[in-house]
Amino acid sequence: MLGRAGPYTDSEYVPGPEVYDFVSSMKIFGAGGLGCEILKDLALSGFTDIHVIDMDTIDISNLNRQFLFRQSDVGKAKAIVAAEFVMARVKGVTITPYFGKIQDKDEQYYSQFGIVICGLDNVEARRWINATLVNMVDGNNPDSLKPLIDGGTEGFKGQSRVILPTLTSCYECSLDMLGTQQTFPICTIANTPRLPEHCIEWALVLEWPKLFPDKKLDNDNPDHIQWLYEKALTRATHFKIDGVTYSLTQGVAKNIIPAIASTNAIIAASCCSEALKLASTCNPFLSNYMMYSGNDSVYTYTFEHQQKEDCPVCGNLASDYYADPAMTLEQFIDKLAVTQTVRIKAPSLRTADNLLYLRAPPQLEESTRPNLTKSLRELVSNGQELSITDPGLPFSVKLRILF
Incomplete structure (x- = not known):
């Protein structure tokens, strides 16, 4: 591919060994659930210095589609096993694995890479790496801009x-x-379950906190998932409900949508093709969004998603947020967690003049706690800006409250 010009290649593109050497020497980073496909594709595309992060260990349910793993690998760190497998198969490739979270690394770590590819399986991690790379950009240093290629799948759909x-x-x-996200009414979960998901949610939302009030459920812990499964199965049997399985329990607890091997392969291939184009300029790269659907037939659609001036990460304006002035601050906080454009679950809120509610340190949490029962009308004036932070996100959200 890099040895000759293609039909869409820029007229200034010079194919040949220099381009290959540049691609080979570029340090590239990848993370997430599409890792097996992405690592294989990058190694076979000519990238030889690859770093990978993944916080998961190999589960037996991974073996049907994550082809770098074998049954003997169950329980081991995905990043380490995948790196060793690819390096054994593709000579000359060096893959540096890290078993942990992407949040464990700082900006200095990410600054060493030419391209970042993410196949992450949760929104919070995507928001974190996106904001981190935006914050790293220094207008006086072109090398500070690190292209981010993002891929994700949901069943037979992907992007x-x-x-x-x-x-x-x-x-x-x-x-x-x-x-x-799909939610179920608490009254249905507690009193009249009709679906296997109702029984699992009952064990997750009601029974675990009641029996283990000081212990947070870890949805990556097999013992915790097994406990949920057994509790949910007992409840389902009592109400004569079929369909409670271990995999469904795991899916509800982790909000998992079943992964399809072919979808993963297509989206990973798309991501790695974009990395090759960015690194070599052999063809124009995607501008900037591709959607794929394989439900009934193969369908793709590309379009340019526009930058938003009121984006809390890359914009500079506050977003308008219409709110009922009679709702309490606590109700407002609960609503933020499910608002599409905000999705903040553990917010601290302040205006330019006042602290409305801070989750830490404990002294400030205690002093601002009485505000939770006050109405927005008492705390915020119409048109006033709120600054909202979350410990899991490296940026603040600015909302202009309109009644």
């Missing part, structure tokens, strides 16, 4: 996109495109 931090729309700009 890939190219983000040039501060220049194109970022991940946060498109937060309102995400689907809402």
Whole structure:
């Protein structure tokens, strides 16, 4: 591919060994659930210095589609096993694995890479890496801009996109495109379950906190998932409900949508093709969003997602937020968690003049706690800006409250 010009190649492109050497020497970073496909594709595309992060260990349910793993690998760190497998198969490739979270690393770590590819399986991690790369951009240093290639799948659907931090729309700009998470009424869960999911949610939301009030459920812990499964199965049997399985329990607890091997392969291939194009300029890269659907037939659609001026990460304006002035601050906070454009679950809120509610340190949490029962009308004036932070996100959200 790099040895000759293609039909879409820029007229200034010079194919040959120099381009290959540049691609080979580029340090590239990848993370997340599409890792097996992405690592294989990058290694076979000519990248030889690859770093990978993944916090998961190998589960037996991974073996049907994550082809770098074998049954003897169950329980081991995904990043380490995958790196060793690819290096054994593709000579000359060096893969540096890290078993942990992407949040464990700082900006200095990410500054060493030419391109960042993410196949992450949760929104919070995507928002974090997106904001981190945007914050790293220094207008006086072109090398500080690290292209982010993001890929994700949901069953037979998927998407890939190219983000040039501060220049194109970022991940946060498109937060309102995400689907809402399925929720069930507490009264149904507690009293009249009809679905296997109701029984699992009952064990997760009601029984675990009641029996283990001082212990947070870890949905990556097999013992915790097994406990949920057994509790949910007992309840389902009592109400004559079929369908409670270990995999469904795991899916509800982790909000998992079943992964399809073919979808993962297509989206990973798209991401790695974009990385090759960015690194070599052999063809124009995606501008900037590709959607894929394989439900009934193969369908793709590309479009340019526009940057938002009121994006809390790459924009500079506050977003308008319409609120009922009679709702309490606590109700407002609960609503923020499910608002598509915000999705903040542990917010601290302040205006330019006052602290409305801070979760830490404990002294400030205690002093601002009485505000939770006050109405927004008592705390905020119409048109006033709120600054909202979350310990899991490296940026603040600015909302202009309108009654």
